[in-house]
Amino acid sequence: MTTDDGGTGPGSAGWGPDEVRERVREFLAAHDPAVTERTEFLRARFDAGLAWAHFPVGLGGLGAPRSLQAVADAELAAAGAPDNDPQRIGIGLGMAAPTILRYGTPEQKERFLRPLWTGEEVWCQLFSEPGAGSDLASLRTRAVRDGDTWVVDGQKVWTSSAHTARWAILIARTDPDVPKHRGITYFVCDMTAPGVEVRPLRQITGEAEFNEVFLTGVRIPDAHRLGDEGDGWRVAQATLMNERVAIGGNPLPREGGMIARAAAVWRERPELRTLQLHDRLLELWVEAEVARLGAERVRQQLAVGAPGPEGSGLKLAFAGLNQRISGFEVELLGEDGLRYEDWTMVRPEKVDFYGRDAGYRYLRAKGNSIEGGTSEILRNIIAERVLGLPAEPRNDKDVAWKDLPR
Amino acid sequence: MTTDDGGTGPGSAGWGPDEVRERVREFLAAHDPAVTERTEFLRARFDAGLAWAHFPVGLGGLGAPRSLQAVADAELAAAGAPDNDPQRIGIGLGMAAPTILRYGTPEQKERFLRPLWTGEEVWCQLFSEPGAGSDLASLRTRAVRDGDTWVVDGQKVWTSSAHTARWAILIARTDPDVPKHRGITYFVCDMTAPGVEVRPLRQITGEAEFNEVFLTGVRIPDAHRLGDEGDGWRVAQATLMNERVAIGGNPLPREGGMIARAAAVWRERPELRTLQLHDRLLELWVEAEVARLGAERVRQQLAVGAPGPEGSGLKLAFAGLNQRISGFEVELLGEDGLRYEDWTMVRPEKVDFYGRDAGYRYLRAKGNSIEGGTSEILRNIIAERVLGLPAEPRNDKDVAWKDLPR
């Protein structure tokens, strides 16, 4: 589950915390954050290898252990240096960059990684399709080769940042005559290319946090193919694994996250308390504390380089917990639970599961068990990969995609 | 779900409540219960057609609507007549008798029904096997023809009354070369025959309510075959349908059944009450009341001859409810919940789910979701037969039994 290359002492190429601190000191001496323009500063930081410690020299890194990046980040933050607003460019940082690093050509790495990291170019992900759902590999978006370019037609959905993105990572079907997992190819798609249409997708909360993306005759140069033709499913697996590693990254304090507001309402509004709700609040408080400890334990495992299967369950646990707590909070609020802040369709820049009012949190939390792998799929994964139970009988693995029942 | 032939006014063959009452009066005039020996009285009652109103004349019945039996029972009870202790001979009455009536030869009906009904001969059921579980049709007990008899070898389990039974209904495999549902034949087995060995099966409660039955070279005359050779699965379906009809038969009063003791403990022992337990008790009380109303609604549907699919869920609902309530009661009892009445292995004559102490009820209720169709199988049945969802892919229906994976 981890891509961490481990190590806490001096690691690859002789890098240790002290060496990193020294490199940061030198860099800051040359680029005073107080007087350097933000983009210029970030570009220089990338060039100094202080973007991703574990990336190669010349591509934003030092070839050092991944864990040393935290040392650099802390030093730079202490010096008042600007960061690259990682929440805004999460898909690029968390999904596109590691995939490009692993499967990209030298030219692709050279072209894409620097503006990705500095935030000059925002990335989005064109994986999900309306018809595919959890069966991502059944995707229908077609890419047909035309000389040195590919012509792409299809529809993608649940794409956050599509309306601000410069680039997308895209998977499309290039060979319908082979089984579904084998006929997919992975591309980098220019979101400004003709034929790319982005429409906001309004959701249950009233917001349009995501988009639908329609691709009509979009031309992608073969030079923007990532990995081999037909190898896109394997490349995508690397992307998705990086998505899941991201979970459990931010340690919560006790009574942090969704339980915080419910507990605060209980304390601040004694008139809402009932005997019936009291024990339910405490049950949820206990569950929240236990889930927090579970995530903390996973982080401790990663920190000592001994990841276990426990990470697989974190998203499952938090999804259900967030839903139960937010549902409880609406009930606790009683009359105030009948209200909603605002149904106006907006396109939020960032999403805060714990923000806005209780009704929003309740509705938004419904997505936690669907987005990024449904709870049903996660239970299958735990049952099969962790517990070793046999897979269900399947008959879609050896059939040509075009012959699958629809 | 019902085998009721309906009707409340004068029905088949001109029978109505008044005619039945008249028949009972005549019968009682000839057989004064106060001075007639019990078995003699019951035999005469059978012969007078007052055993099962809807059975044919000469086989304990009147050829009248089933519902009229209640009229006869009430009149006879009012006159102080002995009954046939139906709980003691439930398998004979509920499962063997209707199957014999439907599939038996004239000789079999003549031979078996009268002593079955009077209780002179107790019946048991040899269906379940240790290896088969919910997949009853995969049974391994073999019956091999030898001239005019069958030789049976195998092992059955979960047999109540086996140690007191004179006869058993038995299903066994007579043709391993055809798919599993088609190679089964249904027999009446003499429990006193050589090669029948009954061993008590002790269970989680400490009691041995059931038995294991070992069959070693047991010879059954072909005249005791019920239905055609290879048709045993279909015959057994009739038996099992009659088993399920029995559920929902006894109306519960409000706060009847498993909730009764928990509510009583709450009222009688205020020192056990806690805030945490109060709302859980009320939740369970509500669930029990709703389940009771659900069963009542099914009974009202049957009473007007309009059965719906709702009966399919009653056993499922009561199993879960009994488990939750009894688990709650043990917790409510606190220190007293640490005790158990008696672990001595006894072979109870009758089973009372709501009897003995809380620990017994808790443990015994665990069986409610296993015996007579597991809750998992019942959910499958509801999903497929009521909701119309497709069956899972199966590959055991067209394969010879002997070739199935084990």
Place this chain on the structure above:
Amino acid sequence: MTGSPDLLYSDVEDDLRAAVRDVLADHCPPAAVLARCESAQPYDMALYRRLAADLGLAGLTVPEQAGGQGASARELAVVMEELGRAVAPVPFLGVAMATAVLAVADAPQTLKRIAAGELPAAVAVPLTTTPGAAFPAAVRAGADGALTGRVTSVADVSADGVLLVPATGPDGPGLFEVPVGAAGVRVEPVVSLDLTRPVAHVVFDGAAGRAVAGAGTAARALEAGLLAGAGLLASEQLGVAERCLEMTVAYLGERRQFARVVGSFQAVKHRLADLWQEVVSARAAARAAADALAVSSPDAPVAVSVAQAYCSRVAVHAAEECVQLHGGIGMTWEHPAHLYLKRAKADELALGTPGRHRALLAAAVRLPPPAPES
């Protein structure tokens, strides 16, 4: 059947259901409901008049001599099931509560106009008011019937309708009738979680109220309205739950993933089987409540609280499963699942949460909480 409530549907009720369902199928499809939510007038008053006047549903439980149909809460409950199935944006719950209030209070002309479907009505209490609650103190009445105060979160307030306002005056508690459009009445819209039954605050600033019940009957009349409302709401919740289950079963019976119909996956099947069992149970509970109200049974408060405590949860559970098992599509604004979820969640709060109804039961069935400090 000594003492058992009649839990079945009569032929008359089946016919009534069919008639209501026909109208809703024609005039209240999901797309229309969604469009209505986003309009300036969230209640569909044309649909209301079709149901209330043309089908005669507003006066269903009003005696014939008072201008109604002379039916009972049993029939009205069937209507509520259908309105719940359609998450119909009509102020019908308010009218049902108002007619129950006016069965005790005295306003024959008003009742006649309500029963005829001409006059929408609502009881001016917060939607979250629980049966058995103390008489509201939000509004004061002057000796001349002038009403002053503010009632928050009232459902089913129609611009051309009437309000029945509990208020306390010099003679004690009373109920007052006042048109929504009257001078001194101001309606403050509230952005509501439930898009299909929005609530509003109502401010009375010397509005002229006409007394319809005095100290002797006001509390009893109000309680009749709250109890009827809570009991009928259980049938609405049943309808919401049933429709959510149907939508989900239909979708999963068609949708394919991994080259299989999704509804053939056992985990999904078992969840839907459990949900079906809940819906079946909710039906028994809701019918028992409706029957108890219909025959004015002394057991009605228990039957209603049982139904509310149970059906509230079933509706929310069904709507949550509906969203989850539809996957991404169930999270979109265009799909009706969210309308059901919002209705179900608001209904859970309406006329007493499940916990508050369990607290009522605790007293009614002698299962008291522990003594304080135990």
Place this chain on the structure above:
Amino acid sequence: MTGSPDLLYSDVEDDLRAAVRDVLADHCPPAAVLARCESAQPYDMALYRRLAADLGLAGLTVPEQAGGQGASARELAVVMEELGRAVAPVPFLGVAMATAVLAVADAPQTLKRIAAGELPAAVAVPLTTTPGAAFPAAVRAGADGALTGRVTSVADVSADGVLLVPATGPDGPGLFEVPVGAAGVRVEPVVSLDLTRPVAHVVFDGAAGRAVAGAGTAARALEAGLLAGAGLLASEQLGVAERCLEMTVAYLGERRQFARVVGSFQAVKHRLADLWQEVVSARAAARAAADALAVSSPDAPVAVSVAQAYCSRVAVHAAEECVQLHGGIGMTWEHPAHLYLKRAKADELALGTPGRHRALLAAAVRLPPPAPES
């Protein structure tokens, strides 16, 4: 890692686990446990001595200078996990609680003998006593230390062991040491739900107790024992749950029905996945409690109550699923599933039910109940 408890297992703990598991595999297979339950002596004292003396587990948390191993509640918790996995019929919980009491009270010679594994010990309180409970009033002590009274439902009473008895005397609360075999002590066996940890009533009729803690420390010493017991019990519950899950997964991975491995049915898989997630979470909670006890954290009461409130339910759930998913075989006396179910259910009551621990948390984390009459 500022302030975060260490939730992992150290290498030392892993080695300790392996050693304990080896002994239990050899000397405590399910058939032996079942046979032991049906014998006259339900505790396996030979096994106890092997663990307590040969492996040195009785003195694991006792300082080296006091005759023990100088380890902490973290290591002891690992032992409890293994004992739970084996539902081992040994009076170990009593000893763990007694050593925690004697870490505060003053009885060096007794502690040394307990730590050496020579002397089984138990605290004479009902097994259901919750941490934070008022000092027990069941036993009175005379000025000479003579004990009179009756303590019900005491676990881990061994004929050749010692009891630590909370009793109130002329000088206030005190703790007294008295051998089980002493004159004036009578043990009344109780038919217990948990076959592998039976309880007994203990009657003191003028038995000569030796004071080990007086009014200044008795309550604190007892509380230390209860808190340690409750925290360690969470690890036992984790072990019970983990083993139930393992047994079930192993069985369903082999068992075939309908020509398929039963463990390939999705509904079963999803239930086991959810149960696995519960077990994983229980581990985090139990480790946090053990770590808090190990470092005498001021947060220990909260960590222990969180672990108890959570792990109790997980153990019961796992054992219930174990019985259900084994089908008929899981209902038989011969299959070990029932031993786990009975232990899990008794553990739920032991040292505070989940509800009582939540009530403790309500006070500790400032989430008070409503004021009376609200």
